Every structure is written in C-alpha cells, then in structure tokens.
C-alpha cells in the first residue's frame with residue numbers, strides 16, 4: 001500500500017473545514033438516513049416513506065473508458081409491446097366474457113419498483129374487493145374445477161406468497177430468523193406447511209406446530225418435505241412456555257375461510273396463547289404475528305366480534321381479502337395468491353391491487369407511517385480491511401462494481417452526481433455511469449442542462465454510488481471535462497433509437513407547458529426518421545468525464561462501526577500515488 005509523504009498537504013479539503021463560497025466550491029455527497037426533525041423540534045418527524053437521502057455540501061476545486069454492463073437495463077420504451085394490456089381471456093362456460101381493459105383487470109405496473117407499486121396499492125386500497133365466506137369457497141371450487149387448477153398448485157402459490165410477504169416485511173436479520181408456523185387441519189394449515197419450506201430456503205429457521213395432521217397424500221408429502229430439511233415439528237403441548245423468547249415471528253395458519261363457530265382443542269388454547277402475546281405489555285420483545293388469510297378464530301365475515309381475538313401484526317389475504325379483513329387494523333396487510341385468472345376477476349368484479357414486478361405478494365394498505373428517527377438498519381457485512389483492498393481505487397471500484405452486477409442489483413451504474421455553481425450552490429441528480437477506465441468516470445447528458453451549466457462554471461463534481469443491498473457506498477470526487485466529440489458521437493449512435501429521439505426532444509432543464517409538448521415532438525421525429533435513417537446527434541448532447549482525486553469505500557457494519565477507506569492522492573518522490581487511510585465512521 002503506498003504510504004504518504006509526511007510533509008504532504010492534501011489536495012482535498014476535509015469535510016470538517018468550513019466552506020469558502022468565494023473560491024470554487026467542491027461538492028461532497030454522502031448517504032444519510034433522515035434522523036433530524038424538520039420544524040417542531042419537540043415533536044418527532046413522521047413521514048410515511050423511509051428513504052436514505054443524499055446530503056450534498058460544497059466547500060471552497062483520456063483514454064477510451066470501459067463500457068459498463070452493455071446489456072444493462074435501459075429505461076422502458078413506452079411503446080414496448082409487453083406493456084400493452086393483456087388480450088381478452090377466452091370465455092369459459094359459466095363465466096362472463098372478459099371485457100378488454102375492464103377497470104378491475106390488474107395491469108402490470110409499468111416498472112417493477114416496489115415503491116411505485118406500493119403507492120398504486122395504497123391508492124387502490126379503499127376500493128379493494130372483500131369476499132363473503134360463500135364467494136371465497138365458490139371461487140376456490142371454480143379454480144379447482146372448470147379453471148383447471150389443482151389444490152397442490154394453489155396451495156404452493158399461496159404458501160409462497162405468505163413466505164414472500166413475511167420476508168418483505170420482516171427481512172432476514174438477527175432479529176428476524178426464528179419462525180414458528182402453527183398449522184391447522186385444513187388448507188390454511190397446508191399453506192402454512194408450504195410457507196415453512198419457502199422460509200427455510202429464504203434463510204429463516206422455521207419450526208412447525210401441526211397438531212391435527214390430515215392423512216392425505218398432499219399433506220403427508222408436505223410434512224415429508226419439511227422433515228427432509230430437518231425442520232422441527234413441535235407438539236402443541238411441548239411448545240415453550242414463553243413463545244417470545246424462542247420465536248421472532250409466529251405464522252398463524254390454523255384456520256382460513258372455512259372456519260365456523262368457536263375453535264375446538266387444541267386450537268382454542270393455541271389461539272389463546274397468541275392472544276396473550278398481543279395483550280401482555282412485554283413490547284420489548286414480542287414476536288410478530290402473521291395470519292394467513294384470516295386471523296384464526298375471527299368470524300370470516302364479521303371479524304373479531306367481541307374484540308378479544310388475535311391481533312395480528314400482519315395479514316396475508318389470499319386470492320382476495322375476506323370481509324373480516326376490513327376489521328384488520330395491524331400495520332401490514334398483503335395480498336397473495338397471484339393466480340386469479342380474468343374469468344374470476346370478471347365474474348366477481350374483483351378489484352385487487354397490482355402485484356409489483358414479479359413479486360408474489362402485493363401490499364394492500366400503505367406501509368405504516370414511521371418515526372424517521374427510529375429507522376435504523378443494523379448492517380451485517382464482511383469486514384473491509386486495508387489489507388484486502390486493491391492499491392488502486394479504480395481496481396477496487398471495478399471489483400465492487402462487478403460484485404454489484406453479479407449480485408443482480410438493479411442499475412448498479414446509477415450514481416448521484418453533485419455539481420456546484422459559481423455561487424457555491426450545490427445540486428444533485430441521478431445519472432447512469434456509462435464508462436470507467438483507470439483514469440476517469442464517464443456519463444452522457446445534455447450540455448444545456450443545469451449540471452452542464454454548473455460544470456461550465458465550476459468543474460468540480462462528486463459522484464456517489466449506493467448499493468443498498470450490499471451495504472456499500474462509494475464516493476468519488478474530482479474534476480470534470482467534456483469527452484471528445486467523436487466519443488459522444490459514437491456513444492449516441494449506440495443508444496436505442498427511442499433514446500436518441502428523446503435526447504433531441506428534450507431541451508433539458510427548461511420549463512415546458514406540459515407532457516404533450518414532448519409527446520408531440522417525439523411523434524414528429526419518429527415519423528421523420530421512420531425510414532431507419534441515421535439520427536444525427538444534437539450538438540447540445542454529449543459526455544463528461546470525471547478524473548478523481550478522492551475515493552471513499554464505505555461498508556456498513558454492526559453498531560454503526562462502519563468501514564470507511566479513503567484513497568487520496570499524494571506526491572511521493574515526484575510521482576502521484578494513491579494513499580489509503582481509514583476514516584472513523
């Protein structure tokens with residue numbers, strides 16, 4: 001590792017130095033979790049979205065780059081065929097013909113982003129259909145009759161939905177590992193057995209309590225599958241006295257929509273144990289209760305009639321919520337069972353939230369509001385040691401970048417670019433890195449944009465890569481120049497034609513009257529170049545490249561003892577070398 005010359009004066013300014021707005025300000029960006037209070041200092045700030053955010057401050061400063069992931073996901077072209085509404089379903093005897101574009105047909109959200117889908121789901125929550133007990137049973141019969149499903153199939157999908165929803169809310173972590181699944185005698189119990197298997201494969205440690213086993217091959221097969229994974233089966237009478245100590249999550253898969261009357265032994269006692277869990281004020285360490293389809297013991301339509309029933313933290317409704325779900329007041333309501341075909345949707349006029357992307361579950365009610373100051377992720381990562389990193393920060397960046405690509409992160413080349421204008425005012429936006437080599441980071445944009453104006457006044461910029469799923473962040477700071485025109489030209493013509501037209505249409509960062517302005521201009525250009533002829537690159541479009549003077553590799557660790565390794569440039573014997581230092585988290 002190159003060592004510093006002791007007398008050297010660093011070329012960057014410490015983040016703790018105060019800024020001098022008069023000189024060229026250098027932007028610095030880092031990801032923070034919102035932990036401050038905005039207006040009323042006495043009241044906690046409550047927001048409904050938990051988002052890390054980028055804080056930028058400003059202080060008082062060629063070779064052909066490696067193209068990044070050539071097949072990296074591009075923005076969806078609005079005319080992409082797979083985004084069209086699904087074709088009308090074939091008419092089946094006993095079912096009305098599907099109306100194309102009927103308002104209740106769940107359409108795939110345009111983008112697989114959970115946040116977008118969650119917003120859509122929240123908006124739709126008010127009008128989600130709730131089924132009567134009779135309709136629920138009838139739909140079940142139709143799925144397994146004229147619609148060609150088998151019970152095994154539906155149960156598999158239902159159980160997978162439950163496991164997916166559990167994993168989405170109670171992310172696998174030290175606090176959420178041990179799951180007790182209590183299974184009843186019917187299909188609700190079967191869903192629980194399936195969920196146990198998936199949770200095991202997701203990395204959780206499930207245990208199953210299945211006191212009334214159904215002697216049918218479907219159920220004994222599910223039990224055998226769990227036994228082959230060495231998942232413990234705990235008799236009801238052997239369950240630990242204090243469930244809170246032994247389990248982080250309890251899945252209630254005792255009764256579903258066929259429940260009638262009052263629960264009989266041993267389920268009466270099991271339900272009572274879950275009730276006392278929610279009643280006792282040991283809020284310090286109370287397992288989360290997740291009910292499958294119906295909170296067991298609740299009336300399927302009336303809900304928790306006397307108010308003394310289970311109060312689950314989460315409900316995963318299957319196919320569609322049953323009437324009792326209207327009485328569910330817990331923080332997490334999900335829909336599972338992504339198998340409902342249009343004949344059922346149409347016949348019962350079902351309005352259901354769209355499933356995001358390829359997810360097996362969809363949030364019905366919007367995520368609960370949270371006190372932002374309480375949001376805290378306890379990062380678990382391998383240690384990042386000085387002895388493990390590459391001497392050259394570009395090599396280290398490429399190593400981490402390749403790992404982010406391998407991990408399947410969405411747009412790992414997305415980076416926050418922070419620029420600062422002449423007055424020292426910073427601005428940030430996300431851009432896509434399009435190339436990196438041993439000297440520079442390259443991206444393309446509109447030379448009329450705000451970032452371009454800032455850069456023309458002040459060439460200093462900061463890049464920030466945030467790979468949340470890997471608990472990693474990379475900061476890069478340096479100075480920026482335009483890439484040679486031929487390079488921009490070459491890259492422009494490598495882009496999809498739609499993106500080329502989009503670049504011409506957008507006079508970036510200028511005020512426009514409405515979306516139609518863009519659509520109209522796009523349409524005209526599309527027509528103009530419909531013969532496939534070369535689309536000329538507009539002169540106001542091109543690339544920039546940043547030559548770094550500073551890198552920081554951050555890896556989140558437990559108890560906020562994060563790793564921060566900073567690379568800065570030092571002159572050693574007349575040569576510039578990268579010097580690595582550890583910064584306090």
Ligand SMILES: NC(=O)C1=CN([C@@H]2O[C@H](COP(=O)(O)OP(=O)(O)OC[C@H]3O[C@@H](n4cnc5c(N)ncnc54)[C@H](O)[C@@H]3O)[C@@H](O)[C@H]2O)[C@H](O)CC1
Nearest residue numbers: 154155186187188255256257258259260262263264293319
């Ligand atoms: N189409 C779907 O939505 C699918 C849902 N699935 C799940 O199946 C259940 C409904 O299953 P079913 O077997 O009809 O009924 P239950 O599991 O609710 O339980 C019936 C079981 O319980 C006994 N029972 C009824 N009342 C009592 C009582 N008071 N005390 C004791 N025992 C009682 C009854 O005798 C039966 O043995 C649905 O909710 C979903 O979870 C499918 O897995 C997939 C398709």
Ligand SMILES: [K+]
Nearest residue numbers: 252255292294
């Ligand atoms: K249940």
